[in-house]
Amino acid sequence: MGSNDIEEPWVFYRDREEWADVTPVPQDDGPYAVVRIAYSEAFTDVFDYFRAVMSKGELSQRALDLTEDALNMNAANYTVWQYRRKILKHLGCNLEHELTFCREMIEMNPKNYQVWHHRRVIVEWMGDPSRELRLTEMIFSLDSKNYHAWEHRQWILRTFKNFDGELDFVDVLLEEDVRNNSAWNQRHFTITLTTGFTPEVIDREIEYVKNAIPKDIANESPWSYLKGVVQHFDGYIGHAGNLENWCQEMYDGGQRSRCLLSFMIDMKEDKMEKEQSSRESLLKETLELCEVLATEHDKIREEYWRYMARHFSNCFGA
Template sequence: MPKYYHDDPRWADIDALPQDDGGPYPLAAIAYTDEYSEAMSYLRAVMARNEMSERVLELTEHIIDMNPAHYTVWLYRAKVLSATNSDLSREIAWLNPTALRHLKNYQIWHHRQTIIDKLDSHVGEADFIATMLEQDAKNYHVWSYRQWLVKRFALFPGKGGADGEWDGEKELKWTEGMIEADVRNNSAWNHRWFVVLGGREGETVSDDFIKREIDYAQAAIRKAPQNQSSWNYLRGIVRHAKLPVSALKDFALEFATLESSDQVHSCHALDLLAEIYAAEENTWDEAAKAFELLATKYDPVRAQYWKYRQGLLRQGGVVA
């Protein structure tokens, strides 16, 4: 049932400010509902007088329920919460079902970040994120928010972290669980990269660390050779360790060989072999053959791209 303010005695002191669409005969007036138009006219009025009150919070909640993407309403709500010293734990309790109703809304997550930052506590956030990812395991906003939490509360492996409920080691185990549940979840792979390397900026990583991450990525690739996420992660780790890409040659040969076009089980392995062969002039013929196989049989959708890289070989160009 629509909610209106003109007949509510609590709002009798407010002179609503209607939206000006450009005079009495606007060329392209937006077709808002009467309920939304009136609520916004009252919000303009309270913003004009800079009112900070409980009724304003109720008004913003009403508007957000109708239009959760209105960032101005969120910003003013955050301002009112701060000015009235509101119970921020209540705000989080209200945000939880609101986020579940609007899974792709960015403003909700920015607002939640502001509130959690002021609370200076991540208690309950891991469970809530798990609930959100059950609805959509690749929700970009949720993953971005989790990265912010990891950085905000130093939840990196070996960095101490907050407490036993959620620390760096548990965060790493959680990423492994998400990847195990869906090895093709690129968001989970991206988060693992952030977790294992985000807290090591400027540090030299150990050989044991590099071996662990290479072994982890290779084990995942063996489960799903055509999964690009794990191949990208493997390449990234090797690059981060400043190892030559040729260090992965024997592994790539597990999934692709140029001796028989029927013995290619991963186009990503074939791409890697092409890059390795192209790095040495005496194996350019092998690189050209790999590009030809990619263009004609294993990845014809990107045939022009593979032919372009093949052409660079004849020019002596870099094809990595």
């Protein structure tokens, strides 16, 4: 049932003359199978012959074609993919054709780990990543948060070290959807492996996030990214436009986003650790924020904020 003859009438392997020399090997579920799976007749036929081929170690073109049929029926079967790679290497097959087959399988199974892993191995063998970023972009156009596609893209970038235009690509995704946590993660990944978080980059990134957050102040993704950025310098305050004043202005303007309040607590905790003289007033403000979160703006995590209030009192109280 391979991709080249998908419209041809299906012929069971047991009825194919070229397979007459092979004795199929049925699946052995043991004498006391608890839940016997009702496989289709075609599925049973294909996998009985696959087990037979694998048991005798046949590495042939017909075995390769058989793996294609098996994978079209179950693309998540690791054993079939592994055996297919063994055949490809033994026969010295044209890997361009394999990339085409793999792309077709990814299009049909975009969230299947085994398909993406196979693709990675083939790219490694070829040493040619030229198609891969475009492939992931195609998948992102259907699902911008596909974990397997992001993992593949990061592997390509990390392995072949070609980050040209990656931040521009991330900008486009975040312009389309500022809630795309995968894109925020990719931004941090790219900077980490290129320029690093130098003081200039930190300034730039804080301003970038400050422009993004007002688009949806309750969106946790840019707030999480901001926390990741500020971890690269010593302290939240007095850096890149004064984050404390920025947050306070939003708060004074009536914003009560859980993300905003949580970030303000983080900043106050940081100040309490460094400025003993102002601890008393900072602790009072922090406990008030914890109370507001527990009772109004993050009630589902009430017990967490009660716990944090006790923690702050124990650490910074008189």
